[in-house]
Amino acid sequence: xxxxxxxxxxxxxxxxxxxxxxxxxxxxxxxxxxxxxxxxxxxxxxxxxxxxxxxxxxxxxxxxxxxxxxxxxxxxxxxxxxxxxxxxxxxxxxxxxxxxxxxxxxxxxxxxxxxxxxxxxxxxxxxxxxxxxxxxxxxxxxxxxxxxxxxxxxxxxxxxxxxxxxxxxxxxxxxxxxxxxxxxxxxxxxxxxxxxxxxxxxxxxxxxxxxxxxxxxxxxxxxxxxxxxxxxxxxxxxxxxxxxxxxxxxxxxxxxxxxxxxxxxxxxxxxxxxxxxxxxxxxxxxxxxxxxxxxxxxxxxxxxxxxxxxxxxxxxxxxxxxxxxxxxxxxxxxxxxxxxxxxxxxxxxxxxxxxxxxxxxxxxxxxxxxxxxxxxxxxxxxxxxxxxxxxxxxxxxxxxxxxxxxxxxxxxxxxxxxxxxxxxxxxxxxxxxxxxxxxxxx
Numbered sequence: 001x002x003x004x005x006x007x008x009x010x011x012x013x014x015x016x017x018x019x020x021x022x023x024x025x026x027x028x029x030x031x032x033x034x035x036x037x038x039x040x041x042x043x044x045x046x047x048x049x050x051x052x053x054x055x056x057x058x059x060x061x062x063x064x065x066x067x068x069x070x071x072x073x074x075x076x077x078x079x080x081x082x083x084x085x086x087x088x089x090x091x092x093x094x095x096x097x098x099x100x101x102x103x104x105x106x107x108x109x110x111x112x113x114x115x116x117x118x119x120x121x122x123x124x125x126x127x128x129x130x131x132x133x134x135x136x137x138x139x140x141x142x143x144x145x146x147x148x149x150x151x152x153x154x155x156x157x158x159x160x161x162x163x164x165x166x167x168x169x170x171x172x173x174x175x176x177x178x179x180x181x182x183x184x185x186x187x188x189x190x191x192x193x194x195x196x197x198x199x200x201x202x203x204x205x206x207x208x209x210x211x212x213x214x215x216x217x218x219x220x221x222x223x224x225x226x227x228x229x230x231x232x233x234x235x236x237x238x239x240x241x242x243x244x245x246x247x248x249x250x251x252x253x254x255x256x257x258x259x260x261x262x263x264x265x266x267x268x269x270x271x272x273x274x275x276x277x278x279x280x281x282x283x284x285x286x287x288x289x290x291x292x293x294x295x296x297x298x299x300x301x302x303x304x305x306x307x308x309x310x311x312x313x314x315x316x317x318x319x320x321x322x323x324x325x326x327x328x329x330x331x332x333x334x335x336x337x338x339x340x341x342x343x344x345x346x347x348x349x350x351x352x353x354x355x356x357x358x359x360x361x362x363x364x365x366x367x368x369x370x371x372x373x374x375x376x377x378x379x380x381x382x383x384x385x386x387x388x389x390x391x392x393x394x395x396x397x398x399x400x401x402x403x404x405x406x407x408x409x410x411x412x413x414x415x416x417x418x419x420x421x422x423x424x425x426x427x428x429x430x431x432x433x434x435x436x437x438x439x440x441x442x
Contacts, residue, residue, distance in 0.1 A: 086118065204233065344431030
Protein backbone atom coordinates (compact mmCIF):
# COMPACT_ATOMS: atom_id res chain seq x y z
CA UNK A 1 0.00 0.00 0.00
CA UNK A 2 1.47 3.40 -0.98
CA UNK A 3 1.84 6.42 1.31
CA UNK A 4 -1.23 8.24 -0.05
CA UNK A 5 -3.46 5.19 0.46
CA UNK A 6 -2.17 4.71 4.01
CA UNK A 7 -2.87 8.38 4.73
CA UNK A 8 -6.47 8.14 3.47
CA UNK A 9 -7.11 4.96 5.45
CA UNK A 10 -5.64 6.55 8.58
CA UNK A 11 -7.94 9.52 8.18
CA UNK A 12 -11.00 7.31 7.83
CA UNK A 13 -9.93 5.37 10.94
CA UNK A 14 -9.76 8.68 12.82
CA UNK A 15 -13.35 9.46 11.88
CA UNK A 16 -14.51 5.99 12.88
CA UNK A 17 -12.67 6.47 16.17
CA UNK A 18 -14.70 9.59 16.86
CA UNK A 19 -17.82 7.46 16.78
CA UNK A 20 -16.31 4.88 19.14
CA UNK A 21 -15.18 7.55 21.56
CA UNK A 22 -18.73 8.56 22.38
CA UNK A 23 -18.98 11.70 20.29
CA UNK A 24 -22.48 10.45 19.58
CA UNK A 25 -22.14 10.60 15.81
CA UNK A 26 -25.23 9.49 13.96
CA UNK A 27 -24.11 10.53 10.51
CA UNK A 28 -20.71 11.28 9.02
CA UNK A 29 -20.55 12.54 5.45
CA UNK A 30 -17.15 11.75 3.94
CA UNK A 31 -16.73 12.40 0.25
CA UNK A 32 -13.90 12.87 -2.20
CA UNK A 33 -11.23 15.53 -2.05
CA UNK A 34 -12.45 18.92 -3.22
CA UNK A 35 -9.19 20.85 -3.44
CA UNK A 36 -5.46 20.29 -3.42
CA UNK A 37 -3.06 23.21 -3.24
CA UNK A 38 0.40 24.43 -2.36
CA UNK A 39 0.09 28.03 -1.29
CA UNK A 40 1.77 31.24 -0.36
CA UNK A 41 0.42 32.68 2.89
CA UNK A 42 -3.28 33.29 2.67
CA UNK A 43 -6.47 33.15 4.67
CA UNK A 44 -9.16 30.71 3.56
CA UNK A 45 -12.72 30.97 4.82
CA UNK A 46 -14.08 27.43 5.03
CA UNK A 47 -17.53 28.79 6.00
CA UNK A 48 -19.69 27.87 8.98
CA UNK A 49 -17.44 29.79 11.36
CA UNK A 50 -14.17 28.09 10.37
CA UNK A 51 -11.22 29.83 8.74
CA UNK A 52 -7.60 28.80 8.23
CA UNK A 53 -4.37 30.67 7.60
CA UNK A 54 -1.81 28.80 5.49
CA UNK A 55 1.88 29.62 5.82
CA UNK A 56 3.92 29.91 2.60
CA UNK A 57 4.65 26.56 0.98
CA UNK A 58 1.88 24.71 2.81
CA UNK A 59 0.59 21.67 0.91
CA UNK A 60 -2.88 20.51 1.86
CA UNK A 61 -6.06 18.86 0.70
CA UNK A 62 -9.51 20.14 1.61
CA UNK A 63 -12.18 17.51 2.02
CA UNK A 64 -15.86 18.18 1.77
CA UNK A 65 -17.59 19.35 4.92
CA UNK A 66 -19.53 16.93 7.06
CA UNK A 67 -21.81 16.98 10.10
CA UNK A 68 -21.46 15.29 13.46
CA UNK A 69 -24.69 14.75 15.36
CA UNK A 70 -23.88 14.67 19.06
CA UNK A 71 -25.71 12.71 21.75
CA UNK A 72 -27.59 15.77 22.89
CA UNK A 73 -28.97 16.17 19.38
CA UNK A 74 -26.74 19.10 18.57
CA UNK A 75 -25.33 19.08 15.06
CA UNK A 76 -21.75 20.26 14.62
CA UNK A 77 -20.55 21.34 11.19
CA UNK A 78 -17.05 19.91 10.61
CA UNK A 79 -14.52 21.15 8.06
CA UNK A 80 -11.81 18.58 7.27
CA UNK A 81 -8.32 19.15 5.88
CA UNK A 82 -5.42 16.83 5.10
CA UNK A 83 -2.03 18.49 5.73
CA UNK A 84 0.97 17.01 3.93
CA UNK A 85 3.51 19.74 4.72
CA UNK A 86 3.62 23.25 6.17
CA UNK A 87 1.40 24.79 8.82
CA UNK A 88 -2.28 25.61 9.25
CA UNK A 89 -3.67 28.10 11.77
CA UNK A 90 -7.35 27.34 12.33
CA UNK A 91 -9.95 29.51 14.01
CA UNK A 92 -13.27 27.95 14.96
CA UNK A 93 -16.51 29.46 16.24
CA UNK A 94 -18.70 27.59 18.70
CA UNK A 95 -21.02 25.14 16.92
CA UNK A 96 -18.43 24.23 14.30
CA UNK A 97 -15.29 22.11 14.26
CA UNK A 98 -12.06 21.78 12.30
CA UNK A 99 -10.43 18.38 11.83
CA UNK A 100 -6.85 18.31 10.50
CA UNK A 101 -5.11 15.09 9.54
CA UNK A 102 -1.37 14.94 8.92
CA UNK A 103 0.28 12.41 6.63
CA UNK A 104 2.30 11.06 9.58
CA UNK A 105 -0.81 9.93 11.41
CA UNK A 106 -1.41 12.80 13.82
CA UNK A 107 -5.05 13.92 13.95
CA UNK A 108 -6.25 17.05 15.72
CA UNK A 109 -9.68 18.57 16.14
CA UNK A 110 -10.68 22.02 17.38
CA UNK A 111 -14.28 22.58 18.43
CA UNK A 112 -13.82 26.19 19.55
CA UNK A 113 -10.96 28.66 19.57
CA UNK A 114 -7.61 28.68 17.79
CA UNK A 115 -5.53 25.63 16.85
CA UNK A 116 -2.24 25.34 14.95
CA UNK A 117 -1.14 22.12 13.23
CA UNK A 118 2.19 21.76 11.43
CA UNK A 119 4.12 19.05 9.64
CA UNK A 120 7.68 18.97 8.37
CA UNK A 121 8.97 15.63 7.16
CA UNK A 122 8.17 13.05 9.84
CA UNK A 123 7.63 15.65 12.56
CA UNK A 124 4.15 16.89 13.45
CA UNK A 125 3.04 19.62 15.84
CA UNK A 126 -0.31 20.51 17.42
CA UNK A 127 -0.78 23.70 19.45
CA UNK A 128 -3.84 24.93 21.30
CA UNK A 129 -3.55 28.71 21.28
CA UNK A 130 -6.90 29.08 23.02
CA UNK A 131 -10.17 27.19 23.26
CA UNK A 132 -10.87 23.45 22.92
CA UNK A 133 -8.43 21.27 20.95
CA UNK A 134 -8.03 17.49 21.03
CA UNK A 135 -5.67 14.87 19.69
CA UNK A 136 -7.59 12.02 18.07
CA UNK A 137 -5.65 8.90 19.13
CA UNK A 138 -6.22 5.15 19.08
CA UNK A 139 -7.09 5.10 22.77
CA UNK A 140 -9.39 8.07 22.76
CA UNK A 141 -9.56 11.83 22.57
CA UNK A 142 -6.75 13.52 24.43
CA UNK A 143 -7.23 17.15 25.34
CA UNK A 144 -4.52 19.61 24.47
CA UNK A 145 -4.54 22.21 27.20
CA UNK A 146 -4.79 25.84 26.13
CA UNK A 147 -1.33 27.35 25.71
CA UNK A 148 0.27 23.95 25.09
CA UNK A 149 2.30 22.63 22.13
CA UNK A 150 2.61 18.88 21.50
CA UNK A 151 5.10 17.45 19.00
CA UNK A 152 5.70 13.96 17.67
CA UNK A 153 8.54 12.61 15.55
CA UNK A 154 8.42 8.86 15.17
CA UNK A 155 8.00 7.36 18.64
CA UNK A 156 9.29 10.48 20.41
CA UNK A 157 6.67 12.82 21.87
CA UNK A 158 7.23 16.13 23.64
CA UNK A 159 5.14 18.82 25.24
CA UNK A 160 5.89 22.45 26.06
CA UNK A 161 4.04 25.64 26.83
CA UNK A 162 3.58 28.59 24.54
CA UNK A 163 5.41 31.71 25.61
CA UNK A 164 3.44 33.87 28.03
CA UNK A 165 2.32 37.33 26.95
CA UNK A 166 3.87 40.53 28.27
CA UNK A 167 2.51 41.35 31.71
CA UNK A 168 1.39 44.86 30.82
CA UNK A 169 1.06 46.93 27.66
CA UNK A 170 1.55 50.65 28.16
CA UNK A 171 0.61 53.47 25.85
CA UNK A 172 -1.73 56.43 25.43
CA UNK A 173 -5.15 56.13 27.05
CA UNK A 174 -6.93 58.93 25.20
CA UNK A 175 -6.30 60.59 21.82
CA UNK A 176 -8.22 63.07 19.66
CA UNK A 177 -9.28 62.47 16.07
CA UNK A 178 -9.32 65.85 14.37
CA UNK A 179 -11.09 64.54 11.28
CA UNK A 180 -8.48 62.47 9.44
CA UNK A 181 -7.96 59.81 12.10
CA UNK A 182 -5.06 59.65 14.54
CA UNK A 183 -2.09 57.35 14.99
CA UNK A 184 -1.63 55.26 18.12
CA UNK A 185 1.98 55.78 19.14
CA UNK A 186 4.33 54.84 21.95
CA UNK A 187 3.10 51.32 22.77
CA UNK A 188 5.60 49.57 25.07
CA UNK A 189 5.91 46.38 27.12
CA UNK A 190 8.57 44.39 28.95
CA UNK A 191 10.62 41.80 27.05
CA UNK A 192 9.55 38.17 27.41
CA UNK A 193 12.43 35.67 27.80
CA UNK A 194 12.99 33.51 24.70
CA UNK A 195 10.60 35.60 22.61
CA UNK A 196 11.82 36.09 19.05
CA UNK A 197 9.23 38.78 18.41
CA UNK A 198 5.77 40.06 19.27
CA UNK A 199 2.40 40.29 17.56
CA UNK A 200 0.26 43.33 18.22
CA UNK A 201 -3.51 42.88 17.87
CA UNK A 202 -5.86 45.85 17.69
CA UNK A 203 -9.62 45.43 17.91
CA UNK A 204 -12.40 47.99 18.04
CA UNK A 205 -14.53 47.26 21.09
CA UNK A 206 -17.24 49.94 21.07
CA UNK A 207 -19.34 48.37 18.34
CA UNK A 208 -21.88 45.55 18.47
CA UNK A 209 -19.38 43.08 16.99
CA UNK A 210 -15.73 43.27 17.98
CA UNK A 211 -13.71 43.86 14.82
CA UNK A 212 -10.04 43.01 14.43
CA UNK A 213 -8.38 45.90 12.64
CA UNK A 214 -4.63 45.41 12.87
CA UNK A 215 -2.24 42.48 13.21
CA UNK A 216 1.34 43.73 13.15
CA UNK A 217 4.56 41.96 14.13
CA UNK A 218 7.66 43.53 15.62
CA UNK A 219 10.97 42.25 16.95
CA UNK A 220 11.20 44.95 19.63
CA UNK A 221 9.03 45.41 22.74
CA UNK A 222 7.57 48.65 21.43
CA UNK A 223 5.54 49.84 18.46
CA UNK A 224 3.81 52.86 16.99
CA UNK A 225 0.92 52.04 14.67
CA UNK A 226 1.17 53.92 11.40
CA UNK A 227 -2.43 53.64 10.28
CA UNK A 228 -4.99 56.27 11.25
CA UNK A 229 -7.74 55.36 13.72
CA UNK A 230 -11.07 57.15 13.63
CA UNK A 231 -13.00 58.06 16.76
CA UNK A 232 -13.89 55.01 18.85
CA UNK A 233 -12.57 52.67 21.53
CA UNK A 234 -9.74 50.27 20.73
CA UNK A 235 -8.27 47.35 22.66
CA UNK A 236 -4.60 46.49 22.13
CA UNK A 237 -3.17 43.10 23.03
CA UNK A 238 0.32 41.67 22.52
CA UNK A 239 1.38 38.06 21.95
CA UNK A 240 4.90 36.64 22.33
CA UNK A 241 6.27 34.74 19.30
CA UNK A 242 8.54 31.76 19.94
CA UNK A 243 11.43 30.30 17.94
CA UNK A 244 9.16 28.41 15.54
CA UNK A 245 6.86 31.36 14.92
CA UNK A 246 4.01 30.40 17.24
CA UNK A 247 2.24 33.26 18.94
CA UNK A 248 1.17 32.60 22.51
CA UNK A 249 -1.96 33.79 24.29
CA UNK A 250 -2.68 37.52 24.13
CA UNK A 251 -1.97 39.92 26.96
CA UNK A 252 -4.60 41.80 28.89
CA UNK A 253 -6.04 44.58 26.78
CA UNK A 254 -4.75 48.13 26.90
CA UNK A 255 -7.65 50.38 25.91
CA UNK A 256 -7.34 53.61 23.95
CA UNK A 257 -10.26 56.01 23.65
CA UNK A 258 -10.11 58.12 20.48
CA UNK A 259 -12.35 61.16 20.96
CA UNK A 260 -14.06 62.57 17.87
CA UNK A 261 -15.05 66.14 17.03
CA UNK A 262 -18.51 67.30 15.97
CA UNK A 263 -18.02 70.61 14.16
CA UNK A 264 -20.78 73.05 13.27
CA UNK A 265 -21.11 74.10 9.65
CA UNK A 266 -18.50 76.65 8.76
CA UNK A 267 -16.01 75.62 11.45
CA UNK A 268 -12.79 73.90 10.44
CA UNK A 269 -9.59 72.35 11.74
CA UNK A 270 -6.50 74.17 10.50
CA UNK A 271 -3.13 72.74 9.50
CA UNK A 272 -1.90 72.92 13.11
CA UNK A 273 -4.85 70.89 14.41
CA UNK A 274 -6.61 73.87 15.99
CA UNK A 275 -10.40 73.98 15.84
CA UNK A 276 -11.48 77.29 14.32
CA UNK A 277 -14.95 78.51 15.28
CA UNK A 278 -17.00 81.44 14.15
CA UNK A 279 -18.69 83.78 16.61
CA UNK A 280 -21.38 81.97 18.58
CA UNK A 281 -20.33 78.50 17.44
CA UNK A 282 -19.47 75.49 19.63
CA UNK A 283 -17.59 72.23 19.07
CA UNK A 284 -18.99 69.02 20.56
CA UNK A 285 -17.30 65.69 21.22
CA UNK A 286 -18.16 62.09 20.34
CA UNK A 287 -16.91 58.76 21.73
CA UNK A 288 -16.07 60.18 25.15
CA UNK A 289 -16.77 57.07 27.23
CA UNK A 290 -14.47 56.88 30.28
CA UNK A 291 -13.05 60.29 29.36
CA UNK A 292 -13.24 63.58 31.26
CA UNK A 293 -12.45 67.07 30.03
CA UNK A 294 -11.69 70.50 31.40
CA UNK A 295 -11.23 73.89 29.76
CA UNK A 296 -11.01 77.52 30.62
CA UNK A 297 -9.85 78.48 34.11
CA UNK A 298 -11.88 75.95 36.09
CA UNK A 299 -9.38 73.10 36.12
CA UNK A 300 -12.01 70.57 37.24
CA UNK A 301 -12.50 67.52 35.03
CA UNK A 302 -16.07 66.53 34.17
CA UNK A 303 -17.99 64.64 31.51
CA UNK A 304 -17.97 66.33 28.13
CA UNK A 305 -20.78 68.95 28.11
CA UNK A 306 -23.65 68.13 25.77
CA UNK A 307 -23.73 71.69 24.49
CA UNK A 308 -20.07 71.53 23.52
CA UNK A 309 -17.33 74.09 24.04
CA UNK A 310 -17.36 77.63 22.67
CA UNK A 311 -14.95 80.55 22.73
CA UNK A 312 -14.35 82.16 26.11
CA UNK A 313 -12.51 85.06 24.52
CA UNK A 314 -11.01 86.23 21.26
CA UNK A 315 -7.87 84.34 22.22
CA UNK A 316 -9.58 80.95 22.37
CA UNK A 317 -9.44 78.12 24.90
CA UNK A 318 -7.54 74.85 25.42
CA UNK A 319 -9.51 71.67 26.15
CA UNK A 320 -7.75 68.91 28.10
CA UNK A 321 -8.75 65.23 28.04
CA UNK A 322 -8.09 62.72 30.82
CA UNK A 323 -8.94 59.01 30.82
CA UNK A 324 -10.83 57.63 33.82
CA UNK A 325 -8.44 56.31 36.43
CA UNK A 326 -5.49 58.34 35.17
CA UNK A 327 -3.91 61.07 37.32
CA UNK A 328 -3.27 63.62 34.57
CA UNK A 329 -4.52 64.65 31.12
CA UNK A 330 -2.91 63.05 28.08
CA UNK A 331 -4.44 64.93 25.15
CA UNK A 332 -5.37 68.51 24.43
CA UNK A 333 -7.24 70.47 21.78
CA UNK A 334 -6.92 74.13 20.98
CA UNK A 335 -10.17 75.94 20.15
CA UNK A 336 -9.76 79.43 18.71
CA UNK A 337 -11.61 82.00 16.61
CA UNK A 338 -11.85 81.24 12.94
CA UNK A 339 -9.17 83.15 11.04
CA UNK A 340 -11.51 84.30 8.30
CA UNK A 341 -12.81 87.85 8.44
CA UNK A 342 -14.27 90.60 6.32
CA UNK A 343 -12.86 94.13 6.50
CA UNK A 344 -15.70 96.58 5.85
CA UNK A 345 -14.97 100.12 4.63
CA UNK A 346 -17.60 102.80 4.02
CA UNK A 347 -16.71 106.25 2.73
CA UNK A 348 -16.16 109.06 2.45
CA UNK A 349 -15.76 109.43 6.21
CA UNK A 350 -17.32 112.93 6.29
CA UNK A 351 -20.18 112.03 3.97
CA UNK A 352 -23.38 114.01 4.01
CA UNK A 353 -26.61 113.54 2.13
CA UNK A 354 -27.73 114.33 -0.45
CA UNK A 355 -24.28 115.64 -1.45
CA UNK A 356 -22.21 112.38 -1.34
CA UNK A 357 -22.86 108.89 -2.63
CA UNK A 358 -21.34 106.19 -0.42
CA UNK A 359 -18.69 103.74 -1.59
CA UNK A 360 -18.64 100.36 0.19
CA UNK A 361 -15.95 97.68 0.02
CA UNK A 362 -15.91 94.26 1.73
CA UNK A 363 -12.53 92.53 1.61
CA UNK A 364 -12.19 88.92 2.77
CA UNK A 365 -8.98 87.79 4.40
CA UNK A 366 -7.62 84.59 5.89
CA UNK A 367 -4.92 83.89 8.47
CA UNK A 368 -1.77 86.04 8.57
CA UNK A 369 -2.93 88.21 5.70
CA UNK A 370 -3.45 85.27 3.36
CA UNK A 371 -6.48 85.18 1.03
CA UNK A 372 -9.64 83.68 2.42
CA UNK A 373 -10.25 80.05 1.42
CA UNK A 374 -12.20 79.46 -1.77
CA UNK A 375 -15.01 77.62 0.01
CA UNK A 376 -16.19 80.79 1.74
CA UNK A 377 -19.26 82.34 0.08
CA UNK A 378 -19.86 85.75 1.67
CA UNK A 379 -23.18 87.55 1.75
CA UNK A 380 -23.21 91.28 2.52
CA UNK A 381 -26.28 93.33 3.34
CA UNK A 382 -26.71 97.05 3.80
CA UNK A 383 -29.09 98.63 6.28
CA UNK A 384 -30.22 102.18 6.69
CA UNK A 385 -30.95 102.28 10.35
CA UNK A 386 -32.70 98.92 10.69
CA UNK A 387 -34.16 98.79 7.19
CA UNK A 388 -32.37 96.75 4.50
CA UNK A 389 -31.36 98.45 1.26
CA UNK A 390 -30.87 96.72 -2.07
CA UNK A 391 -27.49 97.43 -3.62
CA UNK A 392 -25.72 96.12 -6.71
CA UNK A 393 -22.56 94.26 -5.56
CA UNK A 394 -19.61 93.66 -7.84
CA UNK A 395 -16.73 91.28 -7.12
CA UNK A 396 -13.02 91.53 -7.87
CA UNK A 397 -10.92 88.76 -6.34
CA UNK A 398 -11.65 88.61 -2.61
CA UNK A 399 -13.35 92.01 -2.53
CA UNK A 400 -16.98 93.06 -2.99
CA UNK A 401 -17.78 96.61 -4.15
CA UNK A 402 -21.00 98.61 -4.12
CA UNK A 403 -22.13 102.24 -4.47
CA UNK A 404 -25.03 103.58 -2.43
CA UNK A 405 -26.64 106.67 -4.04
CA UNK A 406 -27.57 109.60 -1.82
CA UNK A 407 -31.32 109.17 -1.94
CA UNK A 408 -32.54 109.52 1.62
CA UNK A 409 -36.24 109.06 2.05
CA UNK A 410 -36.22 109.96 5.72
CA UNK A 411 -34.95 112.87 7.74
CA UNK A 412 -31.28 112.63 8.76
CA UNK A 413 -28.85 112.23 10.20
CA UNK A 414 -28.55 108.57 9.19
CA UNK A 415 -26.60 105.45 10.14
CA UNK A 416 -25.59 103.08 7.35
CA UNK A 417 -24.64 99.59 8.46
CA UNK A 418 -23.00 96.72 6.56
CA UNK A 419 -23.13 93.15 7.88
CA UNK A 420 -21.24 90.26 6.25
CA UNK A 421 -21.94 86.55 6.83
CA UNK A 422 -20.78 83.37 5.18
CA UNK A 423 -23.05 80.69 3.72
CA UNK A 424 -23.40 79.12 7.19
CA UNK A 425 -24.61 82.28 8.88
CA UNK A 426 -21.30 82.92 10.64
CA UNK A 427 -20.60 86.65 10.98
CA UNK A 428 -17.42 87.64 9.14
CA UNK A 429 -17.46 91.38 9.83
CA UNK A 430 -19.45 94.55 10.39
CA UNK A 431 -19.09 98.24 9.70
CA UNK A 432 -21.10 101.41 9.98
CA UNK A 433 -20.97 105.07 9.03
CA UNK A 434 -22.88 108.05 10.38
CA UNK A 435 -24.07 110.28 7.55
CA UNK A 436 -24.89 113.92 8.25
CA UNK A 437 -27.44 116.06 6.43
CA UNK A 438 -25.85 118.40 3.88
CA UNK A 439 -25.94 122.07 4.98
CA UNK A 440 -27.57 123.35 1.80
CA UNK A 441 -30.18 120.59 1.85
CA UNK A 442 -33.74 121.67 2.35
